[in-house]
Amino acid sequence: MDLSAGMLAEARAKQRAAGLAGCTWVQADMGRLGLAPGCFDLAVCLFDSLNYLLEPADFAAALRAVAASLVPGGLFMFDLNTPYALEEELFTQEDPRGWYGVPLRWRSRWNPRTRQTAVQMRFWPTSGSIHETHRQRAYETEEVEAMVVAAGLRRLALHEAYTHRDPGPETGRVFWVTTPADRGPGDGDA
Numbered sequence: 001m002d003l004s005a006g007m008l009a010e011a012r013a014k015q016r017a018a019g020l021a022g023c024t025w026v027q028a029d030m031g032r033l034g035l036a037p038g039c040f041d042l043a044v045c046l047f048d049s050l051n052y053l054l055e056p057a058d059f060a061a062a063l064r065a066v067a068a069s070l071v072p073g074g075l076f077m078f079d080l081n082t083p084y085a086l087e088e089e090l091f092t093q094e095d096p097r098g099w100y101g102v103p104l105r106w107r108s109r110w111n112p113r114t115r116q117t118a119v120q121m122r123f124w125p126t127s128g129s130i131h132e133t134h135r136q137r138a139y140e141t142e143e144v145e146a147m148v149v150a151a152g153l154r155r156l157a158l159h160e161a162y163t164h165r166d167p168g169p170e171t172g173r174v175f176w177v178t179t180p181a182d183r184g185p186g187d188g189d190a
Contacts, residue, residue: 001026001033031061035069043070045078048173051086051136054116056147059139063151067180076153076178079161083138085172086110086117098124141167144176153178 002008008025015023028034030045030053043066053059066076085091089108096103103124110117115138123130141158148155159165161173 001028003027003029031058031065033065033069035065037068038071038074040069041071041074043074043076045076048079048081048136050078051081051139052134054114054135054137056139056143059137059144060147060150063147063153067151067153070180072180072182074180075156077175078178079173079175080139080144081136081173082167082171083115083140084170086115086136086138087112089117090172091117091119141174148176148178149181152181154181 002011002025005027008027011023012025030049045062045066050059050062053062063076070076086108087110089110091106091108094105096105098104105122107120108117109120117136117138119134119136121132121134123132145155155176155178157175157177158167159175159177160167160171161175167174
């Protein structure tokens with residue numbers, strides 16, 4: 001599921017190239033999924049997608065929409081860039097040799113008033129250049145926790161990214177694992 005038709009077209013092309021079947025691609029806004037209630041066992045939202053929701057009300061709507069789509073005992077796992085990562089402008093980076101496939105230069109600028117960062121991204125593929133601006137909002141753990149609870153979910157785990165460690169003051173990304181609040185793993189037949 002993605003809001004971008006272009007990203008969905010890319011996903012379909014990769015699916016065809018890999019010879020995979022059984023995927024359904026849906027173009028939708030995170031806060032208005034329009035899915036049948038209780039239709040998924042698992043929802044995953046990665047690559048700091050929720051940080052791109054610049055208004056807390058939109059973030060809360062996305063959590064409610066996902067919560068409504070989960071079966072009892074289902075899981076919603078997501079990651080977030082932390083306020084530390086955005087405030088410290090950790091996205092400022094340069095790779096002129098293109099070690100990851102394409103030369104790039106990113107410049108991050110934090111705005112404490114809006115709690116947002118703007119990352120000016122420039123890429124140099126085989127010909128020409130591409131420029132994009134990405135904006136993300138920082139959400140404090142307590143703020144996310146309150147929205148998780150208000151959406152009818154409960155937190156099962158919160159980890160520093162790619163580890164099982166508790167997040168610390170210099171953690172750049174966190175992984176959340178949540179489940180519907182009424183029942184979840186360990187509560188019976190889930």
